[in-house]
Amino acid sequence: MPHPHGHLQPGAAGPAAGGPDWQAWSKAWTRHIPVLTGRDDLTVTVAPGAGGGAPACFYPDTGRIEVDATHIGAPTIADPRRAGHKRVVPTAYGLLVHEAAHAAHSRWRTPPGTPPIVAHVAELLEESRIEYRQRMRRRGDRRWLRHTVTTLVSADDAPVDDAWHAGQLAALLLARVDARILTAKDTRGVRAAVTGVLGRKRLLHLREVWRHAHAADDADVDTIIDLARRWCRILGIDPHRQPQPPTPDPGMFAGRLADALTDYLAHSTGLTPTAYRDQQVRARHAAPATWTSREATGAEHAAARTLAARLRRARTHQPEPDLRPSPIPPGRLRTRHAITAQAQIAAGAVPTATPWQRRASAPPPKPTLHLGVIVDASYSMHPYAAPMSSAGWILAHAARTTDAVTATIAFGSDVTLLVPPRQQPTQVLELSADGGSDAFTDAVKLADQLLHLRQPGRLRMLAVISDGDLPDIDPAQRLLTTLHRAGCAVLWLRPADLPGHTFTHTTTVEVADPVQAIGHLADAAVTALERA
Known part of the structure; x- marks a missing residue:
């Protein structure tokens, strides 16, 4: 029975990579697991990379629990034979408790022929059900289960505002309130966002489903599957017409569900939402090590100073009467x-x-310019790799002294954050334009996440350097149209010598020389400030 987060695994367990340094943890937790489960036929493996691709997992067929040692740190951080080690590694121990709850209470298997979407919902309901059962049997385990929620829930669980993902978020978080793992205060923002998407009536019906699931017997597969089918009906999903869980539309931006989930995860980890987003972005979109760095040239330093001066003048031009x-x-x-x-x-x-x-003359108040630069790193854009690497460095250094916020993002087969907002890179990161162009929509969404391009009340602009030869034309156009309607200007710089697609709701400029692209970016930033 595969879990949507991968930590309840069917079939036999594969080999877990474990070194001798972690043997003490595996042995200690194997001796301890009967206390948590009431079973004496289980083994625990603790090792870096264990967990079947998840933080932890349980293999029912072999009776093996795996915990990724990443959530512990170093094997010498605590002595797992002593009871006090739990307080040192509360998240890792909470993962052990969660998998122990599966081992003790997940006593059913998905019947053959069950539509995948129904099986998926059943597995979602199982998450809060087994934790509810574990807490009822061992009340003190709630303390540790609370520590695991931020590792078992991902920001990817709420990519768009639709009924399916609102229901998924409700099952993962709001159901844990009724399971008495989380509190209503913990999930206040999530509840408001889910209610905004589903409405109070549908959310109430979903709550009835998960509360019935909490009361189901550990082996009552018929009840669990029936409740999963009822869940689909509430959300308007016909499992026969839509057997697979729906995938989010790549042409839609993340919305209030994602914001509420980010706020929850940030609060749970003791960070501000902005700091949490920055942390996640840097972890997921760090520049690959294969890309090279170099020192900035004298010409690049001079260009940054010149652009900074132009931006300052644009913010203070044409003094206006003031009182x-x-x-x-x-x-x-x-x-x-x-x-x-x-x-x-x-x-x-x-x-x-x-x-x-x-009366006095004073510079007119100017909003902060938020400028995102997206660079195509596909093979056809190779001549633009060096100039755009330079442009990212120049923009970041000029923005630092002029109350502007810029970010430079490259896209190819995946997305790379070259220059994060509010940072002055010490070196120029040289692009290597030799990939595909599949990740454009992800790059636009990342720019929006970093710079809040859809948020009114600020000066926003997105600049794209690409030939427009993308595999995802329709989703890309929907994203650009959304930005346009939100008041974010989109400048598209396209090589004049390359065929490609021209998108609507953009200002498209054909560039004959790659070096000219830097000047176009600078001119656009200055013009945006002057017209603000």
């Missing part, structure tokens, strides 16, 4: 403030009120 308070004349007397000043003087205090208001 400023003043403690002394000339100007217009403000009676209420004058009375306040007299009262302060009479009381022997230093007057802080400003009775006069005078």
Whole structure:
């Protein structure tokens, strides 16, 4: 019975890579597992990379639990033979407890012929059900199970705002409130987001399903499968017409479900949502080691200084009349403030009120420019690799001193964050344009995640350097249209000598010389500020 997060594995266990350093943990937890499960036929393997691709997993056929030692750290961090080691590695021990709950209470198998989408829902319901059963049997285990939720739930569980993913989030988090693992306070934001997508009535019906699942017997497969089918009906899904779990539309941005889940995960790990997002982005989109770095040239330093000066002028051009308070004349007397000043003087205090208001010329207030640069790293764009590597460095250094926020992202077969926001790279990261172009939509979504390109009230622009020869034209166009309607300008720089697709809702400029692309980017940033 494969779990959606991969930690309940069918079939025989494969070989787990374990070195002698972790043998003490495997032996200690094997001796301890009967306490957690009431079974004496189980073994535990702790090793780096164990867990079947998940943080931990349970193989029912062989009675083996695996825990990825990554969640422990070093084998010498604690003595697993002592009870106090649990407090040192609460997340890893919580994973052990979670898999122990599967070993003790997941006593059913998916019947043959069950539609995959129904099996998937049954496995979602099983998550909170086995934890509820474990807590009822061993109340003290709740403490450790709470530590595992952030490892068993991923930001990928809520990629878009649709009924299916809202239901998935409800099963993973809101059902754990009724299982008395989490609290209503923990999940307040998630509940609001799920309610916004599903509505109160449908969420109430889903809650009835998972509460019935919590009461089901450990071996009552018929009830679990019936509840899974009922779940699908509530969400308007016909398992015969749609046998597989739906995949998110690549042309849709993440929405309030993702924001609520990120807020929950950030709070659970003691970080702000922004810090948590940055941490996840750096972990998932770090530049590959095969890409080379070099020192910036004198010309690049000069270009960064020139662009910074242009951006500063764009923020302060055309002084406009302004009204400023003043403690002394000339100007217009403000009676209420004058009375306040007299009262302060009479009381022997230093007057802080400003009775006069005078006219003055001041630079117009300018919003912070949020500029995302997406570079095509496919083979056809090879001539642009070096200039765009340089452009990313120049933009980041110019933005640092001008209240601008930039990020440079490359896409090929996957997405690479070249220059994160609010960072001055010490070296130029040289692109290697030799991949495909499959990950454009992911690159746009990453730019939106980093720079909040759909958020009104700020100056936003996305610049794309690509020939537009993409395999995902329709989803890409939907994303660009969404940005356009949200008020984010999209500049598309396309090589003049390469065939490609022209997208609507963009300003498309054909570039004859790759080096010209740097100038176009700088001009666009300055123009955006001047028109703000």
